[in-house]
Amino acid sequence: MSPDQIGFQTLLKKEVMRFWSVLGQTVTAPVITALLYLLVFAQAMQGRASVYPGVSYTEFLLPGLIMMTVIQNAFANTSSSLIQSKVMGNLVFLQMAPLGPWEWFGAYVTAALVRTTLVASAMLLVTIPFVQLPINAPLALLAMFLVSSASLAVLGLIAGIVSQKFDHIAAFTNFFITPLSFLSGVFYSVHALPAFWYQASHLNPFFYMIDGFRYGFFGQADVPLLQSLLWSLGFLLVASTVCMWMLKTGYKLKK
Amino acid sequence: MPSSPLPAVAIAGVRKSYGKLQALRGIDFSIRQGEFFGLLGPNGAGKSTLISIIAGLVAADAGSISVMGHDTVKDFRAARRKLGVVPQELVFDPFFKVRDMLRIQAGYYGCGKESWPWIDEMLERLDLADKANSPMRALSGGMKRRVLVAQALVHKPPVVILDEPTAGVDVELRRTLWAFMTDLHRKGTTVVLTTHYLEEAQELCERIAILDHGQVQVIETTQQLLARHPFRFLRLKLAAGSVLPESLRALVSGEPNGAVELKLETARHPIASVLETLRAAGVVIEDVHTRDPDLEDIFVELTGGDDA
Secondary structure, three states: HHHHHHHHHHHHHHHHHHHHHHHHHHHHHHHHHHHHHHHHHHHHOOOOOOOOOOHHHHHHHHHHHHHHHHHHHHHHHHHHHHHHHHOOHHHHHHOOOOOOOOOOOOOHHHHHOOOOOHHHHHHHHHHHHOOOOOOOOOHHHHHHHHHHHHHOOOOOHHHHOOOOOOHHHHHHHHHHHHHHOOOOOOOOHHHHHHHHHHHHOOOHHHHHHHHHHHHHHHOOOOOOOHHHHHHHHHOOOOOOOHHHHHHOOOOOOOO | OOOOOOOOOOEEEEEEEOOOOEEEEEEEEOOOOOOOOOOEEEOOHHHHHHHHHHHOOOOOOOOEEEEOOEOOOOHHHHHHHHHHHEEEOOOOOOOOEEEHHHHHHHHHHOOOOOHHHHHHHHHOOOOOHOOOOEEEHHHEEEEEEEHHHHHHOOOOOOOOOOOOOOOOOOOOHHHHHHHHHHHHHHHOOEEEEEEOHHHHHHHHOOOEEEEEEEEEEEEEEHHHHHHHOOEEEEEEEEEEOOOOHHHHHOOEEHHHHHHHEEEEEEOOOOOOHHHHHHHHOOOEEEEEEEEEOOHHHHHHHHHOOOOO
8 A cells, every 4th residue: 555545545544533433423423313303304294295196204204314414424524623723723734734625525525424324324224123224226216315425525624724613614514514404495395396496406516415315215206317316416516616625735734 | 874865955056035025036055965064044044945945845937956966857756766856844643653654755755664663763762662553643842843853763764854853842853853864964964953042053053054135145054154253252251340441342243141251353353452452441350261163153143143
């Protein structure tokens, strides 16, 4: 293994160890929160909301909840790690190390994927007694999960790079990530919305991530899978390009 | 230690401004392999900016720096593998234990398990062995400083920069640290030191550069620097009622502990003639003491009395 590969592997391991050391906060807590959503909304909405033929509301809700949790945790993992290192000052250890932009990018994003895989798997496992989801398109499911997780991990990296204090990250989360993830069709099918909101939903990238992920389970969704995949891939590409430019130029990292 | 034609650190035309403030106004000098080099200057002289540029934390506006022949921008990976930097700020990662942190740091530099015995040796040498499994956040300030030193050395770099490593640390740690660094230097490591303790620089450094207002004021061997100003100090404790003659008052450089200290240029004011003047004026001397100028005196001469 080359020194660069060891460097990448070490940063990845360190990032995984970082969230692993506070597993209750990084994995258990979001799973419990999502379960509470499932219990409350399933009870309140079962039989009231119009979803897909042959799919109960609880079944419909769970993939959306999983993807919403994945989106929020992928963003939180990279952004919180970077801002903590900045605020504590220990980012200098990484900045002085012989690690290039690709190693930073790859390690942070992969660590976020590990966390979201844990979160999603835990959610699927603990809900088995209540909901048995079919898996109609496993490849689509995997692709949508990976692309969506990576997209939000990259967005979290960008937020971490741009931010100088915890308040900035909180602003990203409160005014961008949370509203867009709540208004992305997690709790409803966009076909049930009035025309304006139906159209507006189609401008929300998180809608495609959730819709495409749901397709993987049910083989049906609000928009074609290809459209969801392309939107998500496009989002990932744009975010990655911006992030790599920041890492290569040292934007907000180097004085 | 035989010197090599390849400098350990070569700095050429480095400039850096923060808005209107010119932190570095064109720095050019080299540090030879195997040197114990001192980088001194008052607060705001540009020392930390220069070190940050060498380390890759700050981008220079102009100029270039190489470490062991590797450009710190174009060939940053190779340059950084040759360099270890102990930062001035007491920074640490609260998520990890001491030994884990050092192993992670070694991994960043491409070092695997083969570096673990060296890490354990450093823990012993820096009196950190009993703290190896302690969380970083549980360490005292002095212990955290030791870990910073170990982190800079995990990959056995041939060039080490210590940015004020003894600021605010106790005597024991200073001794431990300097014994360790002196040993590394004896084995061939190039050591670059910035410090506000000028006696440390005088004792340890073979060559010294003094920065002021973003420029190198002087770069010489420590001996050359000390010989640069041919003067001596004569400290006199005068008996009660005795007054210094008018002709000597212009030579007074200080009045430490009730004594009078005269700064004498060797050629113009031989000590014998000064004592003769005092005797002729009837001055009664209770005690007399002479000393050579130290680095602090030279530093004050060159920087106009700013704090080191």
